[in-house]
Each structure stands twice: as structure tokens, then as C-alpha cells.
Amino acid sequence: MSVPGARGTGSEAADIAAVARRAGVSTATVSRALRGLPSVSEPTRARVLAAARDLDYVTSPAASRLASGQTRSIGVVAPYLGRWFFGQVLSGAEEVLRAAGYDVLLYALPDDAARADFFGRLPLRRRVDGVLVLTLPVDEAEVDALRGLNVPVGSVGVPGSGISCIGIDDRAAARTAVTHLVNLGHAGIALIGGGPSEPIHFTVPNDRLAGYRTAMADAGLPVPTGYEADGAFTYAGGEAAMAGLLALPDPPTAVFAQSDEMAMGALRAIRRAGLRCPEDISVIGFDDHELAELVELTTIAQPVAEQGRRAAQALLARIAGAEVVDQQLPTRLVLRSTTSPPRRARR
């Protein structure tokens, strides 16, 4: 009943001229006062603010944008909204953008049709001051398209010329994960990762793959055919990939999954196959998902929401004209109970 936002419904929305009249100044002065420009005397500003309050005035974003050319909006593009990782990143990014007074324009591109449409039409054109790309696989042409927006582009996990990138050292982190398994005495170590044909600029799965291969090579371990499985970064995909791995003539004794959700799917497949983790097979994930603790999943922790926050900050800095440098945030190995030495150490 008496919420500040509640208003009489009878009157039309006041415009800047009404405020100017009531404050006894010009519309230009109202505009300046309301935007906090320095060239307004304090008494004048006070009168304007009072008038605006009395009339319950709100600036029309459309008019303001048309006149100024600034949208005060950021487009946030992500492949999925329903997965843990993206929820966390989005959460962090939204927090920062909102606090800076920017509107957050959300675009999800869950399938090829959505992506083709997005990069074909570029619906963000003329409506944002910057774009934040959240771990979206993009190829060269798509990066070009983003540049065609003519606004700064920031990202979480998407490097590229002209794109500022916040991320982690995926390669080193993957290496740490695999080396952990190696140190436990495992020799047959498989990978569950993203698809084999990811676009160039989506380096995350490729970097983790590279880290896996490096660690295996360092340990002098072979990567048998079929040991690099595709889990599509989903729980269901991880389960299917693990099932495939278990069906191999010589199944692995340990698995490195590139995400916790895939690792959890793997856990499910292992249980379904009547096997036990870590007794029969070890599993290490990646992310430190909120529920990883519940299933005692050993994993690589990364600061997820923080990457969203940093990426948003970096983007805003670039919009403000600053130079920004790419950042890599730290990761760490979290030991829980899904990894242990193999039943009988080989070699």
C-alpha cells in the first residue's frame, strides 16, 4: 500500500519538460542534474531532484538512448542457462553489471539453430554497449561477427583477438588432475570431455584435453584407442561416455572428467555396471560443483562466480576506455573419496 514504487494510476507519466517547469529550469538543466553532471549548482540540483521526486519522474531509456547513442545495456551470451556452471557465472556477472547500472540482456544459444540465427542476424546490433560471452564455443567467423558489433567484447573462457578473457589455466589444471591419478598408481586413465570437433576459439575442452595428454606423456603412459570419450559436458553424456569406457576390452582404472556433472554421470554409470568407486575405478572431476561434496567427488576447484564478476568488471573497464589484461584465476585440487590407488597397481 505504501511502497515507494506504488503510484497513483490516474496521471500520465511525467516527462522531462514537466520536471523542468516545476523546478523552474530548462530541460537541459534537468537532464544534467539528474545525471549528476558537475556543472549544476547545488541549489538547482536539489530543486530538480525534488521536482522529479514529486512528479515521480523516470527518464525514458528509449529517448535517452536515442539522443545519447549509449544503451547502458550489456548483452550476455551463454550456451545454456540450466547448467550449474553457467548459473554461477551468470550470477556473478549480473551482480556486477546491475550494480554498475547496466541492463542485462540475456541470450541463450543452446542449439545450432539458435547460434546460426544469433550470428546471422546479430540481434545485439545497436542495442548494447558491450557483449559478455560466457564459455561459448565460437569459431573464427563468429568472432568476426562479434567484432562486427563494434562494441567491446569480454568473455569467460573465450580468448581471441579483441576479446578480453577471464579464465583459468585449463591445461595446467587438467594436468594436475591427471597427475594425481598417475601418482596414485593408475596407468589406464581415460578422459571424458567435450566433443571432438569444437570450434577453435572454444579452448576450454581443448586445453583440458591437451593437459590430459601432456600428463599421460610425461608419465610415459599410452592413451589407448577409445580412451578419449565425449561426454558433451552433461550428466547424461558423462554417464553414456563412462558406459562406453566400461565396455572397452581393456577398460580404464581411472577417469578424468572435464566437468563435475560429467563426473557424476560417470559415477552413475559405474554404479549401474555393478562396480564401485574408487575401489574398482577412480574418478576425478572439474569445477567443484556445489554437490560434489555430497558424492565425495575428488575434483579441481575453480572460482566460477568470480570469473563472471571479473569478466563483467573487465568489460565495463573497456567500455570506459581502459586497457585491460586477460586474467587467469587459480584452481586447486580438492581431494575427496572418488580417487584411490588401483586395486592392484600395474607395471
Place this chain on the structure above:
Amino acid sequence: MSVPGARGTGSEAADIAAVARRAGVSTATVSRALRGLPSVSEPTRARVLAAARDLDYVTSPAASRLASGQTRSIGVVAPYLGRWFFGQVLSGAEEVLRAAGYDVLLYALPDDAARADFFGRLPLRRRVDGVLVLTLPVDEAEVDALRGLNVPVGSVGVPGSGISCIGIDDRAAARTAVTHLVNLGHAGIALIGGGPSEPIHFTVPNDRLAGYRTAMADAGLPVPTGYEADGAFTYAGGEAAMAGLLALPDPPTAVFAQSDEMAMGALRAIRRAGLRCPEDISVIGFDDHELAELVELTTIAQPVAEQGRRAAQALLARIAGAEVVDQQLPTRLVLRSTTSPPRRARR
């Protein structure tokens, strides 16, 4: 290099006048042709479309909004973005809104400060054609404030006059959950729910609480002091609530958690206490979270993304001037392995 969206960077963005000139018509005709109005002859429309394509013309949303008064934007307001439920609902809603050509303006209100600011300033004013509220606790005054936006308001799980609501029968579903425990022979059944002081219009936890109480009363079972615990709808909260329940002089033999995330937290607390589920204590959740299957959680399944889709559709229908009715989607009991008869049936 040859993506449709990639453009020469040299030329300025073409405006409607340029298109008009090239097509040999007036700007009014260009506007009509581009918006698909019927009052344009086919040859003319074709010429306009060709000219627009040649010039790579995109309508300026700011100018269009200013002139037409329509924003083609929907504000989506949710308390959290990082929780599973909201990710799913948002995913469904975004899909529908995007397909209908609306911009999705995202607002997260994770704490009291954000809420107070949102309802105090109403930053959505003048910038959206409709608002979608996703399971956000709102009191009377806040509902009034939303109405003050003077645009249709739709919701998932937020009933209220003037708000179209898509949801489930929370009361019946909760009753089903508790009755399942009763039927197994449990007598000491506790609840882990939302806070005790939820605003009136956030009926979800209240309805589930009512369903719990009804089922208990129907079974002639008492609800001892302390059996209605607050888990804040989070994993950590559920764990803490369960720990509190276990510390009771006469702890329950079964627990109904109002969300799967809280149920999973409860599972964690049970394990931490050295107890086993379901042998020592049964747990039933609510949602059918993607990972519920992994932990074998018995739960009440609800169509989450679908509620987001339906709510978006209903909102769009109202914006188009249609009358819409509230909908309740079906739920179902999903039996897994966290519920069983109590060790020794009482009574």
C-alpha cells in the same frame, strides 16, 4: 571471414532514410515493409527488403521504442540465478521470449538490499512490455509496486490479483510426499522448508507446509516442537536443518524436504552424523533435480522448465490482449532409495 554478420567496418550504419532512398520510397513505407504490415504491395516490399539487405540495415531499437512506445522487452525477475530450479525455469522462459522476438532483461534479487532497491526504484519502469516473476517471494506492497509498472505481470509460482500464475499444486504434492512416508510406517516425520516469515504472496513454501501439516493431521500424527525446520532452500541450509533435527531429543525417522537441494544437504548431514539413509532415517525431496537420480533420492517431480515456458507464453498472450487463466501442471512421486519403512515401526 564470410559470416553473414560480418561487415565492412568503414561505412556508417545505414538509417531508414538511406534505405528509403535506395528503394525509391518514403521512410514510412520502409517502416511498414520491414515490419510486415499488410498495406504494402509485394513489389514495393521486395524492393525495400533488398535495399535493407544491401545496406545491411538494422532498425534502431531506441528510435523504434521512442516512436512506438513499445519496448519489445520483457523483464525477468528471479531471486537467484545460481540454483538449479531457477536455471531451469529461466531456460524455459528465455526460449519462448526469444522465439517471440522479445529482449530478455534479467534482474536477480538475491538479498534484501537488491529487493529494496528494485521495488523502491522500479528500474523496469518504461523499459519493458511485461514482467515475469520467477518464484520470488513478494508481499502485498511489492505486488502493488509491480502493478505500478502498468504492464502485464506473469509468474511462476506467484499468485496475486493481476498476476497470471503458472505453478503446481504444492499443497497436494507435499501431502503426497508426506503420505508416502506415513504409508511406510513412519510416525516421526519432520519438515525442512523455507523460512518461517515468508511474505504472504510467496505461497510455495507455505503451501508445502500446509500439505505437510494436513497429511500429518490426516494420519493422526503429532508435529513435535522443532520438527518444522528452516533450510532456506539451499544445500547448506538443508544440511544445517538436518543437523538440528538429529540433535533433537527425539529425532524424526523421516524427513520431507521442500526441495531436492535441501534434501541433498540433509543426506549429507545424515552421513556426517554416522547414520544411514534410509536405514536410520528416510528422506524425500521435491523437484526431481537432475542429480536426484545419482543419489537415489525419492522425490516429487515437477516440470520445471515447462513452467518457465508456460509462464512466458501466458505473459505474451496477455500482452497481446488475451485473457489467460492460471495453470497448474502435474507432479508425481518418484520412488528411489532414500525412503523405506522405519527400522522398527512405532505405534
Place this chain on the structure above:
DNA sequence: TTGAAAGCGCTAACAA
């Protein structure tokens, strides 16, 4: 079916 012209409600030069 098309065009002319008047706004939509601001911001930004420029002047004072």
C-alpha cells in the same frame, strides 16, 4: 498503397 510531416522524450552543442 504511398507520402509528408509531426512528433516520441531525451541529450549535446553552442551561446549567454
Place this chain on the structure above:
DNA sequence: TTGTTAGCGCTTTCAA
């Protein structure tokens, strides 16, 4: 420090 005056780039009467 403040005011005057052009626009910003569309949509929408109203007329033809």
C-alpha cells in the same frame, strides 16, 4: 552555471 535549439531515427497520423 544555465538556456536555446537542433537533432537522435524511428512510427504514425493524415492526406492523397
